[in-house]
Amino acid sequence: MLQSTPQEHxxxxxxxxxxxxxxxxxxxxxxxxxxxxxxEDIEGVRIYVxxxxxxxxxxxxxxxxxxxxxxxxxxQDGLKVFVDAVALHYxxxxxxxxxxxxxxxxxxxxxxxxxxxxxxxxxxxxxxxxGAY
Numbered sequence: 001m002l003q004s005t006p007q008e009h010x011x012x013x014x015x016x017x018x019x020x021x022x023x024x025x026x027x028x029x030x031x032x033x034x035x036x037x038x039x040e041d042i043e044g045v046r047i048y049v050x051x052x053x054x055x056x057x058x059x060x061x062x063x064x065x066x067x068x069x070x071x072x073x074x075x076q077d078g079l080k081v082f083v084d085a086v087a088l089h090y091x092x093x094x095x096x097x098x099x100x101x102x103x104x105x106x107x108x109x110x111x112x113x114x115x116x117x118x119x120x121x122x123x124x125x126x127x128x129x130x131g132a133y
Contacts, residue, residue, distance in 0.1 A: 021092045022047070022074060022081065028098040028107060032061075033079045041065055044073075044080030047096075049087040057090055059109040 024032070036042050046064040049057050064082045067073060072088050074081040083091060095110040 021072075021088060021094075022083065023095040024074075024076065024081070025095065025097045028096045029076065029079065031098045031105075031107070032081075033077075036063070036079060039063060043067065044082055046082045047087070047091060048084065049090045057112070059091070059094070059112055061096075061107065 032045055036044060042063045043066060044064045045061045047059065047061050049059055051057065064080070067080075067082055068084070070085045071082045072085055074083075091112075093111050097108045097110060099106060099108050
């Protein structure tokens with residue numbers, strides 16, 4: 001009779017450092033860096049993904065006061081960008097830009113569906129996922 005030996009179960013590993021999964025344009029970098037530098041007790045920005053209805057996921061940013069256990073980190077010239085390891089799957093290939101037009105200025109997430117496929121359009125309403133924030 002064969003006997004099995006108990007195997008050690010370790011926590012699954014996850015990526016902790018980003019390299020080229022997310023691209024931040026120079027204009028977006030300057031704007032984000034200025035916002036972070038103007039705040040006290042802010043370590044960087046957190047990019048997150050949330051369910052967005054029929055148009056797909058929504059992508060946004062907020063200030064980050066700390067790094068969490070499952071965060072991936074992109075550090076670029078003094079700016080830290082944090083992304084949850086699960087959210088990174090949906091953000092792989094995204095480019096964050098900062099655009100100014102007649103109605104104002106905003107951060108724009110481009111190529112948001114590159115990692116998971118799809119066109120980002122709702123067939124019923126025509127709304128696009130991703131976009132400006």
